[in-house]
Amino acid sequence: MLLTCCAAPAWAQQTGSIAGRVTTTDGGAAESVSVGVQGQPLGSITGSDGRYRIAAVPAGTYTVVVSFVGLKPAEQQVTVVAGQRATLDFRLAESTAELQEVVVQGARTNKFNRTTSVDVAKMPLKNLENPQVYATVGKELLTEQLVFTVDDATRNVPGLQKMWEATGRGGDGGAFYASRGFILSSQLRNGVAGNVTSDIDAINLEKLEAIKGPSGTLFGSSLTSYGGLLNRVTKKPLDTFGGEIGVAAGSYGFHRVSADVNLVDANAPAAQPKALAFRLNTAYTYEDSFQNLDYTGFGKSLAVAPSLQFRPTDRLTVNVDAEIYKGTNVGKQIIFFYYPSAALGFDRADKAPLNYRQSYQGAGLTQDTRSTNLFGQVQYRISPAFTSTTYLTSSHSFSNGFGPYFYLKPGPSGAASDTLVRADQSTGNSRRTLFEAQQLFNGDFRLGNLRNRVVLGLDFLRIDADVNFLGGGFDQIPLNASSAAIRAFNGPNVSALYAKSPTGNYIVNTKSNTYSTFVSDVLNLTEQLSLLAALRIDHFDNKGGLFYSPVKPYSQTAFSPKFGVVYQPVKDRVALFANYQNSFNNLGTFITPTGETPIAKPEHANQLEGGVKLDAAGGRLSATVSYYDIRVENRLRNVPTPTQPSAQVQDATQQSRGVEVSVIANPVRGLNVVGGFSYNDSKYENTAENVNGRRPETASSPIVANAWLSYRQPEGPLKGLGAGFGGNYASNNRIQNTNTNVFTLPSYTILNASIFYDQPKFRLSAKADNLTDKQYWIGYTTMNAQKLRSIVGSVAYKF
The missing domain is CATH 2.60.40.1120 (Carboxypeptidase-like, regulatory domain)
Incomplete structure (x- = not known):
């Protein structure tokens, strides 16, 4: 040695x-x-x-x-x-446009495929070299589908299902998704904290990375889930002046204006990389609600994302950028259930006696929301083999205004539900702030004949919540109430009620610091065989405060290892991989049956996964097939006693296993295909009797699939003309699932289409979402009706 x-x-x-x-x-x-x-x-x-x-x-x-x-x-x-x-x-x-044409025409072309990533492994690594499964949705696909939000972009991610729409509430207002049987949200940007609590505009999105499985080793536990994480990779300044201005309009009063402008130092030599470049992405969007029989809800937003890059030398690069989102919206109509839901008289959303197009509220129940993210990155090439990267990020969310919600109430004497309870949970000047400082040292060197690609990371994350929830019940109305009664639930009337009687306040005022260090090494034993080993040490320091009730401060240290192996029987074409991944969650204190309040051990999720990745047929076919098995240990379960009704013990487990398939292909010239399929089997083990052995009600549909086929004419008089068609399927989703209460959101197949004419100086586009006008629901223990058929057209000018 x-x-x-x-x-x-x-x-x-x-x-x-x-x-x-x-x-x-x-x-x-x-x-x-x-x-x-x-x-x-x-x-x-x-x-x-x-x-x-x-x-x-x-x-x-x-x-x-x-x-x-x-x-x-x-x-x-x-x-x-x-x-x-x-x-x-x-x-x-x-030129860039000509090169894109070559990409479409070349024998190795697969325009929707991204073969490398910097953020997934915290180092530059090809997909075939990475033993972890991830999916990438690039701006090329989003442009073709005429996608304007990150939330809509996720429909192209295999195994990901939207569960809860963004509400805009400060602290918890972002959209929620299910992956591999667990809930996650989009809280990372370029690999570090970048939380947004409203719909996230895609104006500055270069690509969306969905990183699968427990990923605590490299990303910690506060911003990730056992099912994985979403990472938004943003557009960077370019070395040439140019940009694009677009307008779009369509169904439900939708209209949008957007711009992407890149500026450079005009005095710099044309053939050299620019020392200074600036890029601005911005968009304004407005849309009415589809539930508008005699009332119109709405949402409007402004996104501004400036980015500055400074390269004083070929070894030093400084990036400073921001994301500023501001909006006003009326809350989406989310329906809860009074327990037991079995007493409602129906057990499926499509049997509920609700008018799908009806909004059961009046005007004025609006909310103002803001998200402001500031980012800094300094990258310095220490030597040919070593690079230092420093990240500083500050993420702020704010909301103030109404948050209407609804309950279906069982009918009298066991009759079917005929009553809707209406209530409000406003946020009063509520804020949540994240600050992260991360230092990475990357190395790419050899020891003897062994290539090592190493990253050493130091990370500090502070989360500061100052959220004030307030409100209460408003009234109850029959489901067949008159329009006047329905519209009585409005902003002025709710404000008058609050002025007359005090509201209940629920305060979340907590602070936590997390100090972490991690190291990861990809070791090439041969050109075809590589091993990955990584470890994180995480010290969590909860300062205490209020989380509806007092929270005691505590500190806790957790370890998170990760291992992987990749063997390429055909170099750069076929990779067999396996991984062990880990993540964790700090639970805080709990009450034992004897009344003690110890600090719970960290809850851990351990994943074993194996499969195959392909980059075959000269780059025409990229595919991943994997089987995973995730086991969560140290879960708390309720064991109420006469003297301790909130008593718990820490011995419950949860199992989640399944199969995922992803395909991105270019079978013939001009034709591109994107597809995904997943099957997930999740169940509680050794837990409360009413759910033991049953699928968690937050685990989403067991079967989820997505597909998109597009053709673009590569040459001739109609060069640049193209069309796309595809959609999403989800099987039945049990959002209430106990031995006495089962409520199901029915399976659905949603079809979408687009047509476009893309030229170097302009692009004409149109899309139709939900072509068949399908009525369907999503939910996270709730039911939320989704938008019916919509048509949008767009014109973009490039310069």
């Missing part, structure tokens, strides 16, 4: 590296371009920013070749000096 360690520095001194950037004639980044060293088994693929790096190149003079199917290869000579980095930039003869 000593000889190996002594020999490694001497060997490293005999090698250098080659790095640079590949751009097009208009300054855009050339992504997924191959960069190779003639006569050497060394090479790289450019990332989304066009950058590449080839490490461990023996000292000498070489010819470096840049190649892409459909393009004439470009080559340059370079001399590599031991211990130094040689910089070599390439400028392709094509």
Whole structure:
């Protein structure tokens, strides 16, 4: 071992590296371009920013070749000096638009596929090299589908199902989804904290990454779920002036204006990367409610996302950007159930005696909401093999206003429900603030013949909640009430009620600090076999406060390991993988049957997973098939006693296992296919008798599938004309599931379509969502009717 360690520095001194950037004639980044060293088994693929790096190149003079199917290869000579980095930039003869055409036409083309990621493993890593499963939805697919929000983008993620729409409430107002039997929300941006508590506009979204399974080792527990996490990767400033302005309008009063403008230093040489670049993405959106028989609810929002990049040297890059969301909305009509739900007289949403198009409230129950996220990133290349990246992020959410909600109440003497209880839970100047500082040190080096890609991370996360929920019951009305009675539940009347009688207040005022360190290493034993090992040490410090009732302060330390193996029987084409992943949750104190209040042990989720990843047929087929088994231990379960009705013990478990399939293909020229399928089997074990052995009511539908097929004419007079068609399927979803109460949201198949004409200077688009005008519901122990058929058209001008 000593000889190996002594020999490694001497060997490293005999090698250098080659790095640079590949751009097009208009300054855009050339992504997924191959960069190779003639006569050497060394090479790289450019990332989304066009950058590449080839490490461990023996000292000498070489010819470096840049190649892409459909393009004439470009080559340059370079001399590599031991211990130094040689910089070599390439400028392709094509523009960004022309390169995109090559992508569509090339034999290796798969325009919806993203083969690499920086954030998933906290290091640049190809999908085939990563033993973890993740799905990527890029801006190309979102543009084709005319998707305007991150929430709608998630319909392209295999195994992900929307459970609760965004409410905008400060602290907990973001949309909730189910993945692998567990609830998650979108709280990460570029790998660090970036919480938004309203609908998240997609105007600055480069791609959406859905990272599957317990991921506490690299991302901690506060912003993730046992089912995974959603990471928004945002657009970065480019090296050329340009942009796009768009307008859209359609059903339910929908209208939208958006802009994406990139500015650069006009005095900088045209052929060189710009030291200073600025990009602004912004959009204003308005839409009425589809439930508008004689009343119109609405939502309007403004998104502003400026981004500044400063590159004073080729080793230092500074990014400063922000996300500012501001909106006013009327809360979505979410229906709860009085227990027992079995007494309602029906057990399915499609049997409920509710008018699907009716809004059971009046005007004025509005809420103002804001989310402001500020980000800073400093990246410095210490040496050819090591890079330092520092992140600072501050995330603020705010809301003030009404939050109407509803209960279905059982009818008299066992009759079917005929009454709707109406209530309000407002938020009064409620805030939630997150601050995160993260330091990463990345290395890509060899010890002997073994390649190591290492990341060492230090992380501090502070969460400060100051939320004031207030309100109470308003009235009860028959389901067939008159319009006047329905509209009586309105802003002025609720305000008058609060002025007459005091409201109940529910305060959430807590603070917590989390101090973490983690390390991860991807070790290549051979060119085809790699191992991953990682460990996180997490110290959670809860400062206490109020969470409806007093919360005692406590501190706790948790460990989260991760292991993985990848074997590529066909290099860069087929990968067999397996992983062990872990995550955890700090539970705080609980009451035992004897009245004691100990601190609960951290709840842990452990996943075993295996499968195969493909990048076959010359890049035309990308696919992942996996089987996973997640077991959650140290869960609390209720054991009420006459003297301790809230007593609990910590010995319950939960099992979640299933299969996931993802396919992204380009079977013939111009035709692209995206598809996904998942089956999940979840159940409680060793827990309360009324749910023991049953599927959790928050686990979503057992079977979920998605598909999208599109064709774009690659040449001829109609070049750029295309159309897409697809949709989503979800099986029955039991949102109440005990031995005495079962309530089901019926299965659904939703079909969508789009048509577009995309040219270098403009794009015309139209879409139809929910083509068949299907009535369907989503829910998270609740039922929420979804939008009926809508049609939207769009015009965009590019410059």
